[in-house]
Amino acid sequence: MMKNIKMLGLILVVLVGLLGLSAFVSADSDLYEIGMVEVDGVVVFVEGYDELIPVEVSLDDSFEVEVYVYGTGEDACEEDEDSCEVDVKVKVWVGGYEYDDIEATSNTFDVEPGVGYTKKLTIELPSDMDVDDDNEYTLYIEVYDNEDEERVNGNLYLERPRHSLDVQDVLYDSTVSAGDNLDVEVRVENLGEEKEDDVKIEVSLVDADGNEVASDVEYIDELAAFEEDNEDEESSDSVDLLLNLDDCLEDGSYELLVTVSYDRGHDELEEVYDVSVSNNDACATSSNDEEESSNEDGGVTVSLSSNSLDAVAGETNSFVLSFVNTGSNTETFSVTVSGEEQWASSDVDPSVVMVASGELEDVTVSVTPDSDAEGTHDFTVNILDSNGNLVQEVSMSVDVEETSSSLSNTGSALKVAFIVLIVLIIIVGLIIAFRRLNDDDDDDDPLEPKDGQTYY
Incomplete structure (x- = not known):
């Protein structure tokens, strides 16, 4: 009796296990299939193969997956083709990353028999994924409806770029008053294979018109390569920057731009954050006082x-x-x-x-x-x-x-008088000269006899 009970219990356990297993297994669909898959323009799968060709992508880039779906319901629905139309989605995801889901899913679309469809999805890779040979990731491509699915997968290999930096964190006060100082702490990590020297970090506050209202610049002397991070050399570091805000900076929303330049200025990355600036009451009072003073003391x-x-x-x-x-x-x-x-x-x-x-x-x-x-x-x-x-x-x-004119007339009269005077002087001179000549003639008497001569 006890043996029969144990046997019955074992059969029940096996049946429950089979039922549970059936919940994780989905049947292939007769209404659609994955015809081809491309990764960044390279064909990695065509219909008839069991898995993807191994894919290698760069860690610091996103990659694009293009999936071709083909409706195969002609044979299954010869009598009623409308019943063979099915709503499906395409999903692409990366397995093996422990911290988060790396996936992208398309919108729902209708698949009809004999018609092909193309869906493009972009996968963003987290910067902290391991690139060691021991860490393997799997790229999954899946087309599914509410009952069935078609899936294909293959190995995904990651290549670490030579030069790659990441802004790990930016600490700042998102609400600040005009006239205050805005402290910004920026932490940067080197994810590349090469050491980076003289990394430039610039922080700027920009208004809605794109005008820079405050900025500051700091440098990180050296960041070790990602795989060389140890006690002596670190692949990450932080800098503190200070933005001096004008007392009369207009209130409103501003953008905080964090720009990191590296690889001797050939590469650059930028992060954008929001900052809200409120009015400074002291500025309003000061402005009024200055205006009154200008009107009174200026003018x-x-x-x-x-x-x-x-x-x-x-x-x-x-x-x-x-x-x-x-x-x-x-x-x-x-x-x-x-x-x-x-x-x-x-x-x-x-x-x-x-x-x-x-x-x-x-x-x-x-x-x-x-x-x-x-x-x-x-x-x-x-x-x-x-x-x-x-x-x-x-x-x-x-x-x-x-x-x-009066001066001119007077001058003319003087000239005339002067000329008359000269003429008079000349006349007087001539008269005097003639008189003297006459006097000389009187002194010599013509009737007086000369020596040795006698007149009778």
Whole structure:
């Protein structure tokens, strides 16, 4: 009796085991098959083979798998071909990696009898996968529906690149206030076969328009090759960088760009992170104070080319007023002249001047004294703002000489008088000369006898 019970229990255990095994075994499909597989453009499987040709890929790259699926339901569904259409997915995955799933799956698509389909999937390889010969990985290609599947697999070999770095971690505060310092710690690991020297790490904060608002650069002197990592040489290292943010940096979202340059600058990798910058209240107060101070202490200054003029009656003389706006706002002024009405006429060009912030504008004031305005005269230049209020008075003095025509007439008269004087002198000289000649003739009497002669 006990023997029969034990035998029955053994049979039940075997049946349960078979049922459990059947849960992990899927039948091949009669409605589709894997016709061909390409890895990065190289054919590694065609229909009729049992497994993939061994595949070798570089560890630092992703690789593309292209799967050709063919509908084979013609024979199975001769009477009703619509019943042979089936919804399937294509899945590619790598087995043998203990930390995570390395896989990619297509969207669901419909397979019809006699029709071929192509699906491309990309596999991203983790940078910490082992490349030793003892570590084998398997590449699986599977097409499946809710009942059946078609699967093919083969060995996957990894090749470590000569030069390859990886940003292991970036530590920073994702929320910061304007005016604060943003500390950034970057840890870099060498995954390549070669040692890397003078690795450049640059961190930049960039606004929404792509403008760099802060940056810093540090260097790692040396990173040992991945397989040479030991107590004396390390394949990973960290650097600390500091970004000084402007007090008035606008609030909003910014990008933190981490750029690593290596292999003598021939290779580069970049990571992007988000940073939120909030407004600095002190900056808003400071800006208002600066604006008020600018309006009060700044404004427009006026300089004069000369405070006095030497003029000639009837001739126009000019001087220049220069307006320099050191404030933050555009200012408008008008210029007038007063106190010259009784002895001169005046003109201002332009009479109204608009001076933009940081700009210089000139105004020319012209004064023409009357022909009889000889002497020293005073007048005033008035500068008024846009509301007509007097801003500044400039006192001027003019020394007016008589007209050039009067001087010319006087000179001509002097010339005539001088000529007349010369003529008179010449005449007087001639008269005196004649008189002297006559006196000499009187001294010699013609009737007086000469020696030895007697006249009767």
